[in-house]
Amino acid sequence: MSVHKPSPHDAAALHVTGQARYVDDIPLPGNAVHLAFGLSSIARGRITAMALDKVRQAPGVIAVLTAADLPGANDVSPSIHDEPLLSDGDVHYAGQPLFLVVADSHLAARKAARLGEVTYEEEPPVLTIEDALEKDWRFEDGPRIYTKGDVDAALAAAPHRLSGRIEMGGQEHFYLEGQAALALPQEGGDMVVHSSTQHPTEIQHKVADALNMPMHAVRVETRRMGGGFGGKESQGNALAVACAVAAQLTGRPAKMRYDRDDDMTITGKRHDFRIDYTVGHDAEGRILAVDFTQYTRCGWAQDLSLPVADRAMLHADNAYLLPNARITSHRLRTNMASATAFRGFGGPQGMVGIERVMDHLAHDLGIDPVELRRRNYYRAAPLAETGKPETTPPTPGNKLDPGDVASRGATQVSSGLGAAKRFGGEFSPAQPAEDSNTTPYHMEVTDFILHEMTDSLLERADYASRKAAITEWNASNDRLKKGIAFSPVKFGISFTLTHLNQAGALVHVYQDGSVHMNHGGTEMGQGLFQKVAQVAASRFGLPLDAIKITATDTGKVPNTSATAASSGSDLNGMAVKAACDTIRDRMAECLAELHQVQPAEVVFAEGEVRVGTEVMPFARAAQIAYENRVSLSATGFYKTPEVAWDRIAGKGRPFFYFAYGAAITEVVIDTLTGENRILRTDILHDAGASLNPALDIRQVEGGYVQGAGWLTTEELWWDDAGHLRTHAPSTYKIPACSDRPDIFNVALWEGENRAETIYRSKAVGEPPFMLGISAHLALSDACAACGPAFPDLQAPATAEEVLRAVKRAQA
């Protein structure tokens, strides 16, 4: 079987020889045009005049477009149509695209784009949480609130109480390949678009609207991205639409790529958050009630902010059973680039809140932070019999705004409402008793394995003796201080917008026995294509090289969901499996009949097909099937069972299952400069029965480093006028090779998914990102070694912030 094996990335050989093609590498016909946006220089106001003659006269310029010149919808929003491709007169952030330059080279377009003379009627930008709250600039009518139990009563009754606040910054994706798109005009006005996108269907839909054409006239292809991390779920819309419009206008192929500074200025980032907490607890550190208020700056447009903020609420518990909990979430509108999806999708921010609470409690009570966490864990769930999961009866959802049904931005009380009607109705699951193992959104946790994982990790990492050694070391060192911290991860897997949990596949077997595989997932480096190809190879009993991996293509598999929410291999693996099984069953039936055996006696293994006593190569079997007029092409489809969620009420089962992980990080800080290093990291991560342990471990390593980067060196900084001043790697510090831990031990937990997923594996894209929280906690621990007070370390813990925290600890 090909699954569960550590095969290298499918395109590794192409990558190391420079042959792997990204959008910008696709050979262009000589007459191609290149595009650049002219950007706003202010954060808020109205355009009073736009003089573009100099732009038009610049060398190489073919056309200059403003909103009035667009043939169709001026809209690149993935949610509520509040994001024009080109400004309609209002300016909402510094760096907003105002006009589009079409030129004969990338450089000519960029140079000309600087020549626009725009005059504005400026207004003071809304940039801070306070400002947005005061003006009531928010998305949705008011704060969203999820509640479990009677929080006020429980807080009042609690023997002890604790309050605090943590602020955490956003994060630039810095996918190494910047945003890029290419549109190739076809006969009859059709359009082929190559886009570096996680969501080809969304690109297809947006391009069709912009051209006033049905979706069938647009085909989108994505072979690979040079990194995505969520930054290519919706942020590629503008480039693809601009290219399609320019291609239609000029009849020539049109390409656009943002240079890095433009990319960082124009596109959205991870949401920054402020979380206020009040906790009621007992003397042993058991939480009795918690009240969280989350504030996030969403930027100027809604984009995917609602589901991001929802997911932050859904991870406010992380691994802890909170008997009474209230989570209040404010989604604030500000004059900044529109914050968007980023690995974890709000989950990390929610988790940082509760992990901070744990640390604060442990510090105040003088209890070991690991012990305190364990006291608050969800209860271990007994292993249920692995039967067939019940499938939920289909329930009609409300009619959606047809605009954006395929996007996570489509949160207009969508299918969740239809599904959620079941609660309290005929199909209602029994309401769990108050003391049961439920989350603040009333979902029973039935697969909790962190007790065992924690034991195992503490032992592997030799936590107890290292902690003691660090305490001793700190006692004899004044300038340098070490810190060590543990943090667990429990991350919910599924799209919270229920109807997105579906996937399609298309598989062909050719008469020579080679297999063409296609599905709706996109490859951004995570190894999805290889993992799904391993599934196909296993179903046919073929070696991996018999399976041709092909580019994601809306013409082959339609109506796909974004490759996001870590769901890529769960969904597409199942869809491909279904398609392969259909073909395999047809072949088996044909061969069985020819050989007068039962279809069940036809076995596909090791590149061969055994029919009763006869053995033939797979290729021969395919040929026989073809000659007997058996269809060797099939589609496959999958929808995740059991999920049903009402995001307004905050009740239901948004997740099919949880993925778990745990990390221990050790750091050292310089108390005079705030400089710091990660010395050692130990990780134990749960990928179920991993489809490919090598690729999964790589996701864990990369996710951890990216997560630690978010909370340490990566600082986004806007000036008072709303200009992002950290718009290049010179000023925005992502982890470099020397920043990774000196000692880095990563292991996968041996287990299998209790939920019936593809070969019992678990999703692994996002969960390890949150292991990086342990780095922040370790820094806080080191700061705490400097004095008696709680260091109250904020994020990112830059050297300056570490220094401030040291001072606070000493105070």
Added chain:
Amino acid sequence: MTQVSMTVNGKPVSGEVEGRTLLADYLREDLRLTGTHIGCDTSQCGACVVHVNGKAVKACTMFAAEAEGAEVTTIEGMANPDGSLNTIQQAFQDHHGLQCGFCTPGMVMSAAALLEENPKPTEAEIRDYLEGNICRCTGYHNIVKAIMAASGQDVSAIAAE
């Protein structure tokens, strides 16, 4: 326009370029050698590293005209003459030193230059040398490991496997 001629991957090439044409653009646009990637346009990410007269250079930092008469090697010229992967390339594949692959050409070129200078680097020396090469996906662990392996050193001792 200026006339330039140089040797790229062993083949003589020549052409007309504007004085301001960067070597990276000349390689990508004029010679269609698109394995040299542009990750930042500002000499910071290392995705565009090539060798000029045997030295690792960020091709977005140098004008094409400055490479007049030089021997340039790009990622496309790194495989063995029979087309098989060279030791470093093979090590990146075997040790999973890549995910999205966008940084990989630059990493391989930097690694080759390092091993030329220092055939048996320590882990710390590798990390130090790669300071100018950013990777957003891998967390670097397997990149370092691949380079250690390519230099013929034992990597079983490097943890996380």
